[in-house]
Amino acid sequence: MSLEDRLRQSLGAAGRALHSDRPAVSELEARAHRRRRRTALAAGSGAGVVVIAVAVAIFAAGSPHARDTTLGAAARATSTSSPAGHADNGGAPGGQPPTTAGVGQVTGTTPSVGASGSGSSPPASVVHPNGTTTTRPGSTTTTAPATTGDVVVTQDDAGKTFDLRVGQRLIVNLQGSGGWDYTEPASDDSAVLARLSGGADASTGDATATFRGQAVGQAHAMWTKDPPCRKANPPCMPPTALFEVTVNVV
């Protein structure tokens, strides 16, 4: 038997030996959705790189307490910027889907970070230093009537749900205060909610973004914020707080 025939025979038998049940499509869709959200959050993961750089600097300085605290946060930032939770970056050709801005990973000073700062709305989720994540159950839902004008939301609208028509614009205006810095809002599904423009002002902590309803479906506009102590030296390394509004494009 020739080499080619032996290869066909052997590989064919080995392949047939594997029996696998296909998971439900809903499981795949949920996994893809989680991936899109992680990717949107990790977009412009420069802050993660900054945290690692700070960690290295403090490590060199030799403060054991600061070292532990900073490295813990650096690890969290690194895991956040690796969308699938893997060290590799392999995957689909073309790699990551294009993402919409977001100037970086942001954290708060304490686990109750969402209730403090300039906004009164609690965060959608908080990532604690021990790696656990607390997700706020039962978000307040307010549906705005779909109109032809722009829908404007602020930090106080976090957790709410808005209806948007295809082609209609959603403007997110976040005003930093008391040293709190917001990151530029991002969309977790640009096919449904496309980001048109946006930016963040480091001097004021303000951030803004304009989205457009692109296709019928549901998406989230998400942002995070930095507490004042992140500007201290050494910076604090508190949990990550995520804010979002749900947008139904109809």
Place this chain on the structure above:
Amino acid sequence: VIAEMDVPASDAVDAQTAIIAVFEAQYVRFCRLAYLLTGDAGRAEEVVMDAFARSLAAWRTRAPGQPDAYVRRAVVNLCRNRRRRSWLERRHARARTEDVVMVAEPIDHVWAAVLALPPRQRAAIVLRYWDDLSEAQIAAALGCSPGTVKSQLSKARATLSGVLGVEEDS
């Protein structure tokens, strides 16, 4: 951002539907491909689900093309990366303890010889002799030129011929 907006919403929906259709029709086949490339059934399923999730997430913002070829390339890439990572993990594990026991799944000696090939040669052999792909299709899956595929196949066949003591077809 501009690239995202250039893709009409209807195309994104079509792309999503196409990926799901491939998932329903070819999930098991891709699991077998990953299994042949990694030699690990559990890892193969994880790789394939990851590849489909990545493809589905990415294709929400890209125009449709050949979804099965797209997913196949993702599977091959992930298998190569996972295998590299698992090798590193094993190496570090050995550095920590001397009595690490590696439990290998039972495989025949021809497949074992294929698994021992360098990653790109292994992928070329599996895609050629198990998936019956042309050199052009293999090149697309590996992200290289058909000429490179031809040379990788030639080297792999020479190695396998020596290891297995079998002559190649001319």
